[in-house]
Amino acid sequence: MNHQFDTVIVGTGLAGLRAAMEMPPGTRVALISKVYPTRSHSGAAQGGIAAALGNEEPDSPEWHAYDTVKGGDYLTDQDAAEVLATDGPRAIIELEHLGVPFNRRADGRIAQRAFGGHTREFGKAPVRRACHAADRTGRVILDTLYMEAARRGFRIFPEFNLLDIVLRDGRVAGVVALEFATGDLHVFEARTLLLATGGFGRVYQTTSNCFANTGDGVYLAYRAGVPLQDMEFVQFHPTGIHGLGVLISEAARGEGGFLRNGSGERFMERYAPTIGDLAARDVVSRAILNEISEGRGVNGQDFVHLDLRHLGGERIAEKLSEIASFIGIYLGLDPTRDLIPVSPTCHYMMGGIPTTLDGQVQGADGTPVPGFYAVGECACISVHGANRLGCNSLLDLVVFGRRAGRKMLQDLSLLDPMAVPSGTESPVRVRMKGLCDSKGRVRTLDIRDSMQSLMNGCGHVFRSESGLARGLTRIRELCEEYGSLGVANRSLRYNHELMEAMELESLLGLSEVILFSALQRRESRGAHYREDFRQRDDTHWLKHTRVSWRAGYPETSFRPVTVTRFEPKERVY
Amino acid sequence: MEIRFRIHRQDPDAGTSSGWAAYTVTARPEERILDCLNRIRWEQDPTLAYRMSCAHGVCGSDAMRINGTCGLACQKLVKDYADGEVVLEPLPGFTIQKDLMVDLEPFFEKVTLVRPFLQAVTEPPEGEERTQAPEDQKTLDKVLRCVLCACCVASCPVSGKNREFLGPASLVWAFRFLFDTRDKAGPERLAQLNASGGAWECRNHFNCTRVCPKEIPVTKSINMIKREIEKHFSEGKGQERI
Numbered sequence: 036m037n038h039q040f041d042t043v044i045v046g047t048g049l050a051g052l053r054a055a056m057e058m059p060p061g062t063r064v065a066l067i068s069k070v071y072p073t074r075s076h077s078g079a080a081q082g083g084i085a086a087a088l089g090n091e092e093p094d095s096p097e098w099h100a101y102d103t104v105k106g107g108d109y110l111t112d113q114d115a116a117e118v119l120a121t122d123g124p125r126a127i128i129e130l131e132h133l134g135v136p137f138n139r140r141a142d143g144r145i146a147q148r149a150f151g152g153h154t155r156e157f158g159k160a161p162v163r164r165a166c167h168a169a170d171r172t173g174r175v176i177l178d179t180l181y182m183e184a185a186r187r188g189f190r191i192f193p194e195f196n197l198l199d200i201v202l203r204d205g206r207v208a209g210v211v212a213l214e215f216a217t218g219d220l221h222v223f224e225a226r227t228l229l230l231a232t233g234g235f236g237r238v239y240q241t242t243s244n245c246f247a248n249t250g251d252g253v254y255l256a257y258r259a260g261v262p263l264q265d266m267e268f269v270q271f272h273p274t275g276i277h278g279l280g281v282l283i284s285e286a287a288r289g290e291g292g293f294l295r296n297g298s299g300e301r302f303m304e305r306y307a308p309t310i311g312d313l314a315a316r317d318v319v320s321r322a323i324l325n326e327i328s329e330g331r332g333v334n335g336q337d338f339v340h341l342d343l344r345h346l347g348g349e350r351i352a353e354k355l356s357e358i359a360s361f362i363g364i365y366l367g368l369d370p371t372r373d374l375i376p377v378s379p380t381c382h383y384m385m386g387g388i389p390t391t392l393d394g395q396v397q398g399a400d401g402t403p404v405p406g407f408y409a410v411g412e413c414a415c416i417s418v419h420g421a422n423r424l425g426c427n428s429l430l431d432l433v434v435f436g437r438r439a440g441r442k443m444l445q446d447l448s449l450l451d452p453m454a455v456p457s458g459t460e461s462p463v464r465v466r467m468k469g470l471c472d473s474k475g476r477v478r479t480l481d482i483r484d485s486m487q488s489l490m491n492g493c494g495h496v497f498r499s500e501s502g503l504a505r506g507l508t509r510i511r512e513l514c515e516e517y518g519s520l521g522v523a524n525r526s527l528r529y530n531h532e533l534m535e536a537m538e539l540e541s542l543l544g545l546s547e548v549i550l551f552s553a554l555q556r557r558e559s560r561g562a563h564y565r566e567d568f569r570q571r572d573d574t575h576w577l578k579h580t581r582v583s584w585r586a587g588y589p590e591t592s593f594r595p596v597t598v599t600r601f602e603p604k605e606r607v608y
Numbered sequence: 609m610e611i612r613f614r615i616h617r618q619d620p621d622a623g624t625s626s627g628w629a630a631y632t633v634t635a636r637p638e639e640r641i642l643d644c645l646n647r648i649r650w651e652q653d654p655t656l657a658y659r660m661s662c663a664h665g666v667c668g669s670d671a672m673r674i675n676g677t678c679g680l681a682c683q684k685l686v687k688d689y690a691d692g693e694v695v696l697e698p699l700p701g702f703t704i705q706k707d708l709m710v711d712l713e714p715f716f717e718k719v720t721l722v723r724p725f726l727q728a729v730t731e732p733p734e735g736e737e738r739t740q741a742p743e744d745q746k747t748l749d750k751v752l753r754c755v756l757c758a759c760c761v762a763s764c765p766v767s768g769k770n771r772e773f774l775g776p777a778s779l780v781w782a783f784r785f786l787f788d789t790r791d792k793a794g795p796e797r798l799a800q801l802n803a804s805g806g807a808w809e810c811r812n813h814f815n816c817t818r819v820c821p822k823e824i825p826v827t828k829s830i831n832m833i834k835r836e837i838e839k840h841f842s843e844g845k846g847q848e849r850i
Contacts, residue, residue, distance in 0.1 A: 127737070
């Protein structure tokens with residue numbers, strides 16, 4: 036089936052929905068999502084959204100920009116950090132006006148709390164910058180924007196899986212998507228395409244990410260010739276529920292909780308003397324794993340404790356009720372009485388599709404691909420550099436979602452209609468038929484399990500040349516094995532097996548790029564820590580990694596980091 | 609431990625009538641029912657259809673009937689079903705798409721009927737936030753947990769019989785805006801809630817409250833709406849209650 040639209044937005048989390056809001060009535064907009072929009076993973080964001088409103092205490096966008104750059108270990112493009120921080124207060128007020136039910140201070144203004152890496156006066160002490168609705172901030176913003184989209188009557192195609200990006204003469208012509216309910220392929224012709232497809236934490240065994248986060252958009256952009264940037268930078272959130280990976284928000288520490296090792300010691304004070312438990316996530320995750328490897332895990336095991344007992348029942352009920360319920364349901368524990376076993380869990384991808392400050396996708400030659408935009412976790416502006424600060428992602432989505440939407444609208448008037456040639460969906464049909472007709476006996480599960488445990492090993496917090504090289508070889512073997520994959524389910528209607536088999540191709544391809552990028556970068560910066568190169572090396576590595584697909588293999592290039600006002604210096608918390 | 613499942617199977621395309629399939633899964637006591645479903649689909653029967661996404665009770669995808677009670681498969685642990693089999697069925701009251709998947713479009717449409725967005729008659733101050741007392745915001749705290757999973761509607765005896773009834777989820781969303789002090793469309797909202805199909809259809813069965821995976825006091829919230837309707841209309845501001 037063919038559809039004609041002006042704009043196709045893939046992904047209906049905060050980024051996609053916020054961008055859509057820039058589209059005036061009369062513009063033909065299609066929103067495509069692999070899940071029902073309210074199931075989007077933005078809704079799982081807990082702790083808050085950062086902005087220097089200064090409602091609680093003096094704050095400034097300049098401090099916020101500095102924290103963002105320092106949090107990103109100076110790989111952050113500083114012009115992007117300035118846009119994020121400067122536009123932050125406006126974005127929060129806009130959300131408030133739309134109806135987002137933020138928690139309030141006694142004077143009626145939006146309440147703010149402390150969060151990791153957010154400080155006053157360039158690192159002197161924590162600052163309360165995180166606006167929040169208890170620990171369900173993403174949920175309430177997603178609900179607000181979704182209901183707004185429903186009110187405006189956007190065409191939404193739920194449970195449609197993106198399977199191909201169609202570029203023609205170097206510009207966007209449309210996309211091919213699979214309707215999950217019927218197995219039908221749909222071709223969406225569009226002059227502009229925005230990818231807002233989120234992250235791909237599912238390449239790892241332990242992750243806070245939902246099952247839908249398989250990076251299809253990022254992988255398809257890569258295969259369409261777009262380079263991927265800074266893919267070695269993978270954030271491991273310090274406090275996943277041990278073994279399960281479900282997130283315990285940093286808000287737990289923002290509200291005053293802290294970590295304890297096996298002997299009960301508050302060890303973060305040793306690693307980050309100034310802000311302790313509120314150091315950046317990469318710092319805290321390394322500290323936890325270091326405690327564990329030196330035998331100071333709880334009972335010698337591979338986890339530490341998060342202690343919220345002193346916060347009291349009332350504060351937990353009011354500000355952290357969602358995580359209290361996770362702790363109750365999955366661990367049978369009560370955070371007002373019990374210590375919570377936690378360990379790092381894959382949480383966020385700093386890398387992705389490189390874009391301008393207006394969301395324009397940068398092609399292989401570094402110039403924007405006409406009609407092609409990306410925003411949110413799938414994109415790399417790069418505003419988060421080598422490590423994202425908590426509460427900066429939701430802000431990224433609404434600030435840069437709006438900018439991308441505006442740019443897209445502006446560009447629409449300059450782009451002529453572009454027809455998609457007939458047979459556009461043929462390659463996808465061939466791929467699907469290949470999987471279904473395959474006599475192969477290898478199951479998606481087998482390859483996916485191997486890949487996820489491999490990534491949890493060599494692609495985790497601590498990395499080394501030998502581990503990464505072995506991992507890369509093994510991933511390529513798994514890519515070979517993928518050729519022997521067979522899909523037993525022949526049904527057209529809701530064929531999960533076929534869908535997961537196709538998602539696996541994205542996951543394998545992205546795993547390869549992550550390991551390949553990590554192998555190139557012979558230094559330690561932010562979330563990328565090399566045991567064989569333990570120092571940051573600004574002389575050689577103050578640059579973005581870009582990896583392009585060339586005849587089946589990744590090829591590296593580099594791009595300088597934009598430095599405006601914050602000269603790189605040693606990063607100490 | 610071993611856990612036995614009996615799962616409702618139905619494929620409208622196959623033209624066959626619905627039936628049951630039995631599976632046995634080995635799982636650790638602290639694993640989720642959803643983990644077992646995944647094991648069945650990935651290791652035993654790739655044709656089994658159900659929805660899932662976040663797997664920790666915040667997206668609302670995996671609502672189904674578990675041993676007769678509606679709930680989220682990712683919130684139920686194996687250890688709580690140790691003795692005997694687990695029976696899984698699709699949410700009742702909706703059209704079955706396949707196996708455990710139901711068509712929730714009518715559900716979402718009904719939620720949007722209550723105009724679940726802020727309708728403020730006064731323009732917000734330019735460049736400034738509107739203020740709201742913390743206790744007023746707190747009134748909304750519990751209903752904000754709604755993940756639109758539809759367990760409440762599927763469990764509601766009134767929704768099951770009366771297609772006109774907005775249903776518990778829509779009323780939760782109506783509450784969320786009716787009691788938001790920033791919203792100024794109260795009279796219109798109350799008129800809708802007072803009309804046929806509105807809050808008065810609720811007969812306090814409390815099924816919604818019992819099954820809500822997010823522990824929202826649904827029935828209590830509906831009763832607060834009813835009180836608000838009575839207050840509003842007894843003050844002579846509107847028509848008689850129907």
